[in-house]
Amino acid sequence: MTRLEENSEPAIEIRRLSFRYQGPTILQNVSLTIRSGEMVAIVGPNGGGKTTLLKLILGLLRAEHGEVQVFGRPPRRSWAQIGYMPQHSHLDPDFPVTVLDTVLMGRLGPTHRFGPMGRKERELAMEKLEQVGLVDKAHQPLNALSGGQRQRVLIARALVTEPRLLLLDEPTANLDLRVENEFHQLLRKINRTLTVALVSHDLGFVSPLVDRVVCVNREVRVHPTSEITGEVISKIYGGDMCMVRHDHDCAGGAPC
Numbered sequence: 001m002t003r004l005e006e007n008s009e010p011a012i013e014i015r016r017l018s019f020r021y022q023g024p025t026i027l028q029n030v031s032l033t034i035r036s037g038e039m040v041a042i043v044g045p046n047g048g049g050k051t052t053l054l055k056l057i058l059g060l061l062r063a064e065h066g067e068v069q070v071f072g073r074p075p076r077r078s079w080a081q082i083g084y085m086p087q088h089s090h091l092d093p094d095f096p097v098t099v100l101d102t103v104l105m106g107r108l109g110p111t112h113r114f115g116p117m118g119r120k121e122r123e124l125a126m127e128k129l130e131q132v133g134l135v136d137k138a139h140q141p142l143n144a145l146s147g148g149q150r151q152r153v154l155i156a157r158a159l160v161t162e163p164r165l166l167l168l169d170e171p172t173a174n175l176d177l178r179v180e181n182e183f184h185q186l187l188r189k190i191n192r193t194l195t196v197a198l199v200s201h202d203l204g205f206v207s208p209l210v211d212r213v214v215c216v217n218r219e220v221r222v223h224p225t226s227e228i229t230g231e232v233i234s235k236i237y238g239g240d241m242c243m244v245r246h247d248h249d250c251a252g253g254a255p256c
């Protein structure tokens with residue numbers, strides 16, 4: 001963490017949070033602070049509670065015990081400052097919509113009123129497409145894009161509300177290793193002005209990007225990236241996982 005982040009206000013502050021849907025406890029006694037300007041990875045096994053944690057930070061779910069604050073306020077009062085890319089976009093890739101329209105959909109929602117999109121909104125959407133490197137695709141149908149490009153469109157959609165905090169649920173799910181470097185650069189660029197929390201199953205992908213890894217498996221433990229060893233990984237994933245190496249080129253099909 002840089003000195004700036006150490007002294008900056010918390011973007012997310014969670015105190016003694018516990019949560020269950022109807023059955024067993026999903027998250028237990030979670031305390032966590034993410035400072036403005038940080039980029040953290042949220043990792044853990046399937047069903048460990050990562051998406052649930054993001055939904056609590058968004059205010060889509062309410063904690064049974066404890067408290068969540070985003071920029072010092074309850075999440076719903078900070079909605080305008082949060083951009084969210086969900087794990088499963090409900091967008092049918094075959095729905096006949098352009099890339100630009102998809103990004104503009106980010107302006108619809110609880111904090112932005114319905115109505116025709118004006119020039120200002122369209123300019124903003126083009127600016128965000130420029131930021132993710134897809135401005136030349138703006139008028140193409142969404143279904144003409146690759147999975148990785150669609151992923152970037154969804155990031156532009158999350159950015160078009162001009163948030164201060166960006167939550168990304170599995171942004172790397174459709175990426176192959178060839179575009180990984182490009183994606184790292186994009187996230188670093190975004191993190192110059194925004195706090196970023198990204199859920200990933202891929203520790204190898206996220207570890208060069210972040211200083212801290214938030215491990216979620218009912219309880220939450222935060223580790224500096226430098227501490228992520230084989231032993232820590234098997235504690236998080238119960239030994240079913242190894243860290244994929246990303247520091248050599250496997251584009252030629254070599255096992256990696």
Ligand SMILES: Nc1ncnc2c1ncn2[C@@H]1O[C@H](COP(=O)(O)OP(=O)(O)OP(=O)(O)O)[C@@H](O)[C@H]1O
Pocket residue numbers: 021022026044045046047048049050051052053
């Ligand atoms: N709406 C819901 N109602 C009831 N149980 C749910 C609901 N959503 C999630 N769960 C349960 O809560 C637990 C945590 O789910 P969650 O999606 O948060 O895990 P995750 O760590 O994001 O998993 P994955 O890596 O598979 O995406 C799981 O056991 C899941 O079945």
